[in-house]
Amino acid sequence: MSTLRSWFSIPRDSHFSLANIPFGIISTAASPTPRVAVAIGDHAVDLDAFTANNGFQALSIIQPHQTVFSQPSLNAFAALGRPMHTVVRKYIQSVFSADTPYPDVLKNNASLQAQVLVPLEHVTSHLPFKIGDYTDFYAGLHHAYNCGVMFRGSSGAIQPNYKYLPVGYHGRASSIVVSGTPIRRPNGQVLLDPSAEKKIPTFSPCRMLDMELELGAFICKANTQGEPVAIGEAPDSLFGVVLMNDWSARDVQAWEYVPLGPFNSKNFGTTISPWVVLADALEPFKTQGLENDTEILPYLQEKDNKSVYDIQLQVDLKTQSGNTATITKTSARHLLWSFPQMIAHHTITGCNLQSGDLLGSGTISGSTTAQSEMGSLLEQSAGGKKTVKIAGGEERRFLEDGDEVTISGVCGGDEGMLVGFGTCVGKIEPALTLSF
Amino acid sequence: MSTLRSWFSIPRDSHFSLANIPFGIISTAASPTPRVAVAIGDHAVDLDAFTANNGFQALSIIQPHQTVFSQPSLNAFAALGRPMHTVVRKYIQSVFSADTPYPDVLKNNASLQAQVLVPLEHVTSHLPFKIGDYTDFYAGLHHAYNCGVMFRGSSGAIQPNYKYLPVGYHGRASSIVVSGTPIRRPNGQVLLDPSAEKKIPTFSPCRMLDMELELGAFICKANTQGEPVAIGEAPDSLFGVVLMNDWSARDVQAWEYVPLGPFNSKNFGTTISPWVVLADALEPFKTQGLENDTEILPYLQEKDNKSVYDIQLQVDLKTQSGNTATITKTSARHLLWSFPQMIAHHTITGCNLQSGDLLGSGTISGSTTAQSEMGSLLEQSAGGKKTVKIAGGEERRFLEDGDEVTISGVCGGDEGMLVGFGTCVGKIEPALTLSF
Ligand SMILES: [Ca+2]
Ligand SMILES: [Ca+2]
């Protein structure tokens, strides 16, 4: 792709270059009804206002569907299907390009610019989708290994099924929140002495509160219940990707998770970034994931083995006293399974996906040995045995009250051409003191 | 309660006596838009039509909210809260009672009777709620023990956490279907020889397809994220109860479930009965559940230990060739945890419930030894080792194609006063032969 130059001022280090065009849901003080927008540089483009002013005049194919941009979620737009996302994104790129064939739409239309271009600092972002169901996978092999060693020792760290199928579990959809929403430390049952023979739990605020660095993928295409999605068709179901922090209460998890999996340890909140980067925008950054040394079943075999994304991921922690540290740097390519493989597996039984469903990748760790490449504090602290250094002499084993965790992610290195996700932020509030 | 006599003809053996008044969503050939109804005897009462004709004329408190009866789900009605459900149910009972104080509303109004009373045989029932999240618990102690013995032997059958907290997992909301919907046998990964040292899965239609006899409880009250529901308030969150069949692919489950719990083995379909019996209607049938010999934490302690329901449950199986058997008879009182305890535990972390969320009780088995009281074929066949006798010389270890499973449930023994659930039915269709 040649450089996309715009008549509009887009900072060269922006995650939201003309090569990106991520979709989200915004509101503003002047117009508090949530609606669809895209992000370009430091601005949101209000697509509801754009539509109302005939902004899509040169894209007739979208015109019968333009009410999708007035919706308070992306579900209806997503359900139009990937070919429609493609043409809408390309049209917006062409409207903003320096040599736009449609200069009258926006470039030479100062009054429409004033209406539709909103500085991001004046924008409130909302959850991009009404999420019907949320599934969290476990495709980060290094993470699965690191956790497995802690729970079961190195010989049993990776379960026999792990390389044959993308292990996952159904998560809690209602508690998914948009970046910036505070996360309250949960209360729950924990085992203070897991090695005691008689296991008696204590009621306590979580003492091992953790983050998990993940990607989230939104589904755009519904399949009929009873009819699996073939692996070759699975990319058609993929709307786009966000950053995700799957907050985890490790002490609650250790006590509760046998035999039916994590429940309360995961259901108090999951944070996602507000701008959904379309699958189209991520195409140039597809790469090969971790090699699978097993012979996988045909329904999971992809023709193209470049099926994960080389997204540079970073986690920053800021403490209540303002000290900071970059605690993780890695790439999203450290996955054993791709989103199309997750879709094929999820539906092989006939399970029906719907527009707006969210799939989590599982925690992404770049290494089984390098602390600074691990996607959770559980791994970085080796289960609480080691510390993670923060500036100012502070250190962490798990998250403390007032800690703010920021995930960021970006593809590409060419300034002016970045395809990034912005940030996914959450700050820990103290646990409630309950009177019961 | 004295016998409730009606001017309307209600068969004496009906599950839907005047003591019941369950709510559901119906449509008819003449009026295909789904809307709210209650069931009385052999009829549905179309509450949308009843409202439109001023049927609630003597219940002013509901009048500002009457649009809830035109909705295609019960979510909005449920969200009005239990005090409103109470008065609406009582008003409908009084309208139908032999000595109704409002004879002009319906008793003496033949034309309105013709409009609102629809024979159930002409009614199509729909899912009663738009289900945001579905959680399946595991509160049937006998079931947990029976399964535990098979997977881990009798000494480790009940995990250390089991009696301290209601174990549960997040389920798949999108694939919940209403009674009568066919269930297609899923394909998936199974381990043909689980004892082999090298574990290599085979792709196959499920060979161990099972049912699970459960209750489902619908939530009516949303709690704010971060704010737990106190056990004393939890009954206010309980709208009502349905019968539930949590179809389960046991061979898929055995291979996939470590370490994050059941996923594909449960996500292909869950069937519920269409008429939701209000918590109010079940009040007279509250009883003590199974005794818990551990000291549970205060947030799970109930003031009233009569917190489960004595519902007489029955499972019938009809094979493709028409042979039948009643394979299970038990009571819903065989639970270690009540729905209020499940609600308190679910939200103790701050997890937010919403109107329309569904909680499954877990499989209800009345015994650890009597085959005819067990709520799944896995237990009845001892993992496939024994058979279950059907009429005509047929027998079963698991479900075969064409098998139809019918769950029924009823409270009370007084004819004319029954509070029942009707039936929850599903028939197994053959697996798809996939070309990939
Ligand atoms: Ca996770
Ligand atoms: Ca179950």
Ligand SMILES: [Mg+2]
């Ligand atoms: Mg979470």
Ligand SMILES: [Mg+2]
């Ligand atoms: Mg199910």
Ligand code: NI
């Ligand atoms: Ni859901």
